[in-house]
Amino acid sequence: MSRTVLVTGASKGIGRAIALGMADRGYDVAINDIASEKAGLDTLATEIQEKGQRALPVVADISNQEQVDAMFQKIFSAWETLDVLVNNAGILTVSLVENLPEEIWDRVFDVNAKGTFLVTKAVIPHMKERRSGRIIHIASIGGKHGGPGQAHYCSSKGAVIEFTRVLAMELGEYGITVNAVCPGIILTEMGRNNLGTQAEIDAWTQKTCLKRLGEPEDVVGSVAFFAGEDSAYITGQSLNVCGGIIFY
Numbered sequence: 263m264s265r266t267v268l269v270t271g272a273s274k275g276i277g278r279a280i281a282l283g284m285a286d287r288g289y290d291v292a293i294n295d296i297a298s299e300k301a302g303l304d305t306l307a308t309e310i311q312e313k314g315q316r317a318l319p320v321v322a323d324i325s326n327q328e329q330v331d332a333m334f335q336k337i338f339s340a341w342e343t344l345d346v347l348v349n350n351a352g353i354l355t356v357s358l359v360e361n362l363p364e365e366i367w368d369r370v371f372d373v374n375a376k377g378t379f380l381v382t383k384a385v386i387p388h389m390k391e392r393r394s395g396r397i398i399h400i401a402s403i404g405g406k407h408g409g410p411g412q413a414h415y416c417s418s419k420g421a422v423i424e425f426t427r428v429l430a431m432e433l434g435e436y437g438i439t440v441n442a443v444c445p446g447i448i449l450t451e452m453g454r455n456n457l458g459t460q461a462e463i464d465a466w467t468q469k470t471c472l473k474r475l476g477e478p479e480d481v482v483g484s485v486a487f488f489a490g491e492d493s494a495y496i497t498g499q500s501l502n503v504c505g506g507i508i509f510y
């Protein structure tokens with residue numbers, strides 16, 4: 263039986279690349295996104311099945327407790343086990359703090375921080391019972407080194423990085439590892455919207471050691487590593503996948 267993974271926010275961008283990359287590595291993949299992205303999820307499910315793996319599309323807003331509960335009911339009625347959770351879903355808007363509406367701060371925290379909490383909380387009893395599991399958060403280098411206009415986003419990703427450390431302390435004795443991947447600038451819808459002008463793209467490119475921005479596929483290897491046996495003695499860590507923009 264193949265190992266199983268759930269990837270949230272998987273209809274596009276980094277989540278989609280992770281879902282396909284895990285299928286390539288022999289995982290069956292449950293793929294989540296919000297209702298408006300269902301068509302993308304269904305296309306992705308077909309692509310995963312064409313690779314010979316099981317695919318399970320599950321629509322849910324990860325910031326909503328009832329929808330998260332329904333998502334896991336669907337997953338566990340179809341599959342007996344979930345070996346790996348990849349908390350990838352996230353949102354980004356740009357605004358200086360002095361102009362930032364309260365509801366935008368709340369929405370970004372609802373999805374990026376609370377959503378990660380709700381989905382993780384739901385898998386803990388299952389992984390503890392099996393005394394095995396891998397939890398991987400897609401945070402951001404922004405959670406370590408903020409940028410102007412992104413106080414809400416960077417604060418929410420900082421919360422995810424600290425959440426990773428505390429979870430590692432709470433779950434290690436049950437054979438569960440918890441790690442975060444911190445992408446730099448990745449050329450997805452979110453990444454491109456954030457970059458804006460060609461001048462900004464060029465400036466960010468120059469900030470990388472590798473003199474290129476990332477593609478979604480650049481993030482996959484780190485997730486596969488944290489999901490597999492080679493990382494068995496690594497937990498509570500946050501790994502930058504940023505082409506060398508920051509070093510801590």
Ligand code: NAP
Pocket residue numbers: 270271272273274275276277294295296298299322323324325350351352353354373377400401402403444445446447448449450451452453454
């Ligand atoms: P993306 O292309 O916008 O994909 C994210 C997906 O998550 C979208 O399909 C989005 O739907 C979905 N989503 C949003 N809210 C959700 C919710 N409440 N429940 C379930 N799904 C939801 O973004 P990406 O660039 O691939 O980013 C993936 C992750 O990497 C995010 O956590 C992001 O913060 C992180 N990251 C990205 C970069 C980058 O440069 N791209 C850098 C560092 C970290 P909608 O599009 O309809 O909102």
